[in-house]
Amino acid sequence: MESRLAYLYDGSFEGLLTAIYHAYYDKDDPVAILPFWEEGSNFLYTYKKVETDKVKWEKVYHAILNKISHYSLKRIYNVYLSEMEDSGIIILRYLREGFRIGADIDDYQTNPAVRDLEEIYHKVRLEVHRLLGLVRYKRLENGIFYSQIEPDHNVVSLLAPHFVERIPAERWIIHDVRRGVAVFYDTREWTIRSIERPETMVLCEDEEGYQDMWREYYKSANIESRRNTRQQKGYMPVRYWKNLVEKGD
Amino acid sequence: MLDTLSKLKILSDAAKYDVSCSSSGSTRANKNGGLGNASQAGICHSWTDDGRCISLLKILMSNFCIYDCAYCVSRNSNDLPRATFTPDEIIDITINFYKRNYIEGLFLSSAVVRSPNHTMERFLEIVRRLREEENFNGYIHLKAIPGADREILDRVAVHVDRLSINIELPTDEGLKLLAPQKKKKDILLPMTQINQGITRYQEERKIFRSTPKYVPAGQTTQLIVGATRDSDYRILNLSENLYQGYGLKRVYYSAFVPVSTNPLLPQIKTPPLLRENRLYQADWLLRFYGFQASELLSEDKPDFDLLLDPKCDWALRNMHLFPLEINRAEYELLLKVPGIGVKSARRIISSRRFAKVGYEDLKKMGVALKRAKHFITIDGKHYGISSMDDVKIRSAIIGGSSLGGEQLSIFDISGGVDIGVKTGLSV
Numbered sequence: 125m126e127s128r129l130a131y132l133y134d135g136s137f138e139g140l141l142t143a144i145y146h147a148y149y150d151k152d153d154p155v156a157i158l159p160f161w162e163e164g165s166n167f168l169y170t171y172k173k174v175e176t177d178k179v180k181w182e183k184v185y186h187a188i189l190n191k192i193s194h195y196s197l198k199r200i201y202n203v204y205l206s207e208m209e210d211s212g213i214i215i216l217r218y219l220r221e222g223f224r225i226g227a228d229i230d231d232y233q234t235n236p237a238v239r240d241l242e243e244i245y246h247k248v249r250l251e252v253h254r255l256l257g258l259v260r261y262k263r264l265e266n267g268i269f270y271s272q273i274e275p276d277h278n279v280v281s282l283l284a285p286h287f288v289e290r291i292p293a294e295r296w297i298i299h300d301v302r303r304g305v306a307v308f309y310d311t312r313e314w315t316i317r318s319i320e321r322p323e324t325m326v327l328c329e330d331e332e333g334y335q336d337m338w339r340e341y342y343k344s345a346n347i348e349s350r351r352n353t354r355q356q357k358g359y360m361p362v363r364y365w366k367n368l369v370e371k372g373d
Numbered sequence: 374m375l376d377t378l379s380k381l382k383i384l385s386d387a388a389k390y391d392v393s394c395s396s397s398g399s400t401r402a403n404k405n406g407g408l409g410n411a412s413q414a415g416i417c418h419s420w421t422d423d424g425r426c427i428s429l430l431k432i433l434m435s436n437f438c439i440y441d442c443a444y445c446v447s448r449n450s451n452d453l454p455r456a457t458f459t460p461d462e463i464i465d466i467t468i469n470f471y472k473r474n475y476i477e478g479l480f481l482s483s484a485v486v487r488s489p490n491h492t493m494e495r496f497l498e499i500v501r502r503l504r505e506e507e508n509f510n511g512y513i514h515l516k517a518i519p520g521a522d523r524e525i526l527d528r529v530a531v532h533v534d535r536l537s538i539n540i541e542l543p544t545d546e547g548l549k550l551l552a553p554q555k556k557k558k559d560i561l562l563p564m565t566q567i568n569q570g571i572t573r574y575q576e577e578r579k580i581f582r583s584t585p586k587y588v589p590a591g592q593t594t595q596l597i598v599g600a601t602r603d604s605d606y607r608i609l610n611l612s613e614n615l616y617q618g619y620g621l622k623r624v625y626y627s628a629f630v631p632v633s634t635n636p637l638l639p640q641i642k643t644p645p646l647l648r649e650n651r652l653y654q655a656d657w658l659l660r661f662y663g664f665q666a667s668e669l670l671s672e673d674k675p676d677f678d679l680l681l682d683p684k685c686d687w688a689l690r691n692m693h694l695f696p697l698e699i700n701r702a703e704y705e706l707l708l709k710v711p712g713i714g715v716k717s718a719r720r721i722i723s724s725r726r727f728a729k730v731g732y733e734d735l736k737k738m739g740v741a742l743k744r745a746k747h748f749i750t751i752d753g754k755h756y757g758i759s760s761m762d763d764v765k766i767r768s769a770i771i772g773g774s775s776l777g778g779e780q781l782s783i784f785d786i787s788g789g790v791d792i793g794v795k796t797g798l799s800v
Binding site: 231232233234239253256257258259260261262263269271287289290291292293294330333334336337338340341342344345346347348349350351352353354355356358359360368369370371 | 377378381382385386389390403406407408409410412416417418419420421422423424425426427428430431466469470472473474475628630643644646720723724726727728730731734737738
C-alpha cells in the first residue's frame with residue numbers, strides 16, 4: 125500500500141498557513157496537516173516538515189481576506205484553536221472550496237468540506253459561549269482576580285476580549301491549567317504567556333465570604349419539585365464542574 | 374439583626390418562583406472604564422439542579438408584604454422568616470458577584486413594603502446608586518410595583534434594562550378569587566405607561582441621540598399555569614394580546630408550585646411542567662412562526678394535546694396543506710412543518726439556491742425528520758408512512774413516547790435552534 129503524505133508544522137497559526145501554501149504550490153495532496161509533536165503517530169504516514177515562512181503565510185492570509193472573506197478567516201482561526209486532530213486537513217479542504225467558490229462559500233451548507241469545518245467551528249464557539257458564563261474569578265490578596273479553566277479547546281485568547289470590555293479596571297488572569305497558558309490583563313492590555321500552576325495563592329480577606337454567599341444563593345435558587353439534572357448537565361457538562369465555586373470542592 | 378448571608382437565603386428563596394432570568398435583549402456598553410456591559414444574546418452563568426439557568430442575581434429587596442395573595446409564598450398571613458436588605462447590601466453583593474463572573478446583573482423584586490410608592494422609592498435609590506455611584510453597566514431587571522405613581526416609574530426606567538409586572542393570574546375571576554387586593558387595572562396601567570415610555574423614547578431618540586435610555590430590553594410579564602382552571606386557549610389569547618397591544622418582549626409561564634395549603638388552591642403533587650412546556654412552545658409559534666392563537670386552539674379545543682407539540686397538533690388538523698416539497702416551498706410554509714425550525718428553514722432556503730436539498734442534508738441541518746418526514750416530499754419522494762391519514766401519522770409520531778419519558782425542553786419544538794440563543798435563553 126502506498127504511504128500517505130502528512131505535513132508537519134510548528135503548531136502556530138502562521139505555521140498552518142505556511143503548510144496550506146505548500147499544499148498549493150508543491151502540488152501535494154496531503155491527507156493530514158499536523159503539529160510537529162504528532163510525528164510518528166500514524167504508521168502509514170510519510171511525514172514532510174514545513175518551515176514557517178512569513179512571505180508564504182502572509183500570502184495565504186491575504187488571499188483568504190481578498191478572495192474569500194474576513195468571516196472565513198475568523199472561522200478557520202477558531203477551527204485551528206480547536207486542536208482537534210483533523211482540523212488542519214479540514215481547513216485545507218475548506219479553503220480549496222473557498223478559493224474556488226469565493227465569498228459565498230459559507231452558504232454552501234450541503235458541501236461536505238463546509239460542513240466539516242462548520243462542525244468543529246460550532247464546537248469551539250459553543251465552548252467559548254459556555255465559558256463566558258462559567259469562568260469564576262477569585263480575588264487574591266494582591267487584588268488580582270484569578271480564574272482557572274480546563275477547556276477542551278485552546279480558547280483563552282477567544283475569552284479575553286469579552287472580559288477586557290467587561291472588567292476593564294481590574295487586573296485579572298484566566299489560566300488554562302490543562303495547557304499551561306494564561307491570559308494576563310493589567311488594566312491596559314492583555315497578553316498570553318505560558319505559566320506553571322501557581323504553588324500557593326493567598327485569597328483576599330473577604331473572598332471566602334462572597335463564595336459562601338454564592339453557594340448559598342445557588343442552593344436556594346433551585347426548585348426541588350422541578351428537579352431535572354439531565355437538562356442541567358446538558359447545558360453545563362459535568363467536566364466543567366470542578367472549577368465552579370458552586371459545584372467544585 | 375440578621376447577617377447578609379441569612380438575608381440572602383431568605384430573600385433568594387422567596388424570589389425563585391419568578392421564572393424569568395433572561396439577560397438578553399440589551400446592549401449596554403461599558404462606559405468610562407466602569408464595571409460591566411450587557412450582552413445582546415445574554416449569558417447563563419450556572420444551572421441549578423432543576424435545569425434552570427442562573428443569569429441574574431434574583432432576589433427580593435424585602436419579603437414583608439402588605440398583601441395576602443393566596444398563591445404567593447410571601448403573603449402576609451404566611452408564617453415564615455422575614456428579612457429586608459439595605460441598599461448597601463444589595464449593591465455590595467451585586468458588584469462583588471459581578472466581578473467574580475457569577476452573574477450578568479441584578480433582577481430585583483420585592484414584596485410590597487408599606488406602599489407601592491415607598492417600595493419603588495427604595496428601588497430607585499438602589500438602581501440609581503448602582504449606575505451613578507458604582508458606574509455599573511451590567512444588566513438590571515426590575516419588577517415594577519403596580520399602584521406606584523407614573524413619575525417614579527419614569528425615573529426608575531432610565532436606569533434599568535428591563536421592567537416587568539407580573540399578571541400572574543390570567544383572568545379576572547382568578548384574580549378575585551386568589552388575590553382580592555389586586556385589581557386588573559392597577560396591573561395593566563403601568564404596563565401601558567411603560568409601553569408609552571418606550572415608544573416616546575424611540576421617537577425622541579430619532580431627534581436627539583442623547584435621549585436617556587428607557588427600558589432598552591423592553592417589558593415582560595409572568596402568568597401562573599395551573600393555579601386556576603383557565604384553559605390554554607385563554608392563556609394564549611392573553612399572551613397574543615400582550616404582544617400586540619402592549620409590545621411585550623416576553624411572556625413567561627410558570628407551572629404552579631404548591632407553596633401553600635389554601636383551600637382555594639388546587640391540591641397537586643407536582644407542578645404541571647408538561648403543560649407549561651406546551652405553552653412555551655405555542656408562545657414560540659406566535660412570536661417566530663407566524664401563527665395566531667386562534668389557529669392553534671379554540672373554544673371547542675381549549676387545551677393542548679400533552680402528547681404532541683402544538684405545531685404537530687395543528688398540522689394534523691390541517692392535513693390539506695401537506696405534503697410540502699422541500700425544494701420549492703416558501704419560507705413561511707416551511708416554518709409550518711413540524712420538525713423544521715427557524716434556523717433549519719433558513720438553511721434550507723440558502724442551500725437550495727445552489728443545489729437540491731436531500732434527505733441526508735436535512736438531517737445535517739438539524740431538521741427533526743422523525744416528525745417532518747410525514748409532512749414533506751424531498752425532490753418528489755415521500756419518506757413518511759404511506760398514507761397521509763392524520764390518525765395514522767399521529768400514532769406513528771407518538772409511537773413509543775410516553776408522558777413520563779419525554780424530555781422537557783422548550784427547544785424540542787423544532788430542532789435546529791441557534792445554539793447561541795439556546796444557551797443564552799433561560800426559562
